[in-house]
Amino acid sequence: MNTPHNGYVSNRVLKVNIGFLLTESLGTSRDFTFEVPPLAVSDDLKLAYLRGTLRFSRTREGILVQGALDTAVEGECRRCLEALSIPLQLTIEELFSTNPDSSTEFKIGEDAILDLTPLLREESIISTPFAPLCKSDCAGLCPECGHNLNLGPCNCQLDPIDPRFAALQKLLKPDK
Numbered sequence: 001m002n003t004p005h006n007g008y009v010s011n012r013v014l015k016v017n018i019g020f021l022l023t024e025s026l027g028t029s030r031d032f033t034f035e036v037p038p039l040a041v042s043d044d045l046k047l048a049y050l051r052g053t054l055r056f057s058r059t060r061e062g063i064l065v066q067g068a069l070d071t072a073v074e075g076e077c078r079r080c081l082e083a084l085s086i087p088l089q090l091t092i093e094e095l096f097s098t099n100p101d102s103s104t105e106f107k108i109g110e111d112a113i114l115d116l117t118p119l120l121r122e123e124s125i126i127s128t129p130f131a132p133l134c135k136s137d138c139a140g141l142c143p144e145c146g147h148n149l150n151l152g153p154c155n156c157q158l159d160p161i162d163p164r165f166a167a168l169q170k171l172l173k174p175d176k
């Protein structure tokens with residue numbers, strides 16, 4: 001079984017031994033249901049969960065993998081840096097070739113292991129918003145003290161305006 005490491009299961013759950021299907025006739029398919037707790041896909045990609053069903057079909061070239069997976073990427077808000085989990089729906093349709101000379105990106109080695117890790121990593125990264133926000137009106141961090149302004153104002157904002165700055169403001173907005 002997969003030993004949890006820091007609360008995450010290893011990406012071994014994504015390596016499917018497909019040997020039994022490779023010996024079947026063309027067109028044979030099997031469904032695999034994934035119900036994975038927090039998962040470390042790679043050093044830079046952690047998923048909060050992974051759920052869904054993938055169909056593995058034997059084709060002339062190898063194994064066609066099709067289906068939909070629900071997952072959530074763990075990231076942080078670009079403004080306040082709070083941890084957040086970004087739900088993603090991944091649509092999977094990819095051929096894993098048994099031909100070592102194939103030009104396809106994904107291959108099944110002689111060990112008959114179909115490794116979904118690179119595919120899942122690619123799909124997750126493509127689907128993740130470039131700069132996620134915890135909420136559209138996130139107030140961010142105070143540039144002075146780093147306080148999370150979503151939790152309320154910090155002392156910097158309560159401070160009176162610097163007198164030199166007040167003088168400057170008068171210059172910029174002269175009284176009528």
Ligand SMILES: [Zn+2]
Pocket residue numbers: 077078079080081082133134135138139140
């Ligand atoms: Zn935020």
Ligand SMILES: [Zn+2]
Pocket residue numbers: 142143144145146147154155156157
């Ligand atoms: Zn502050």
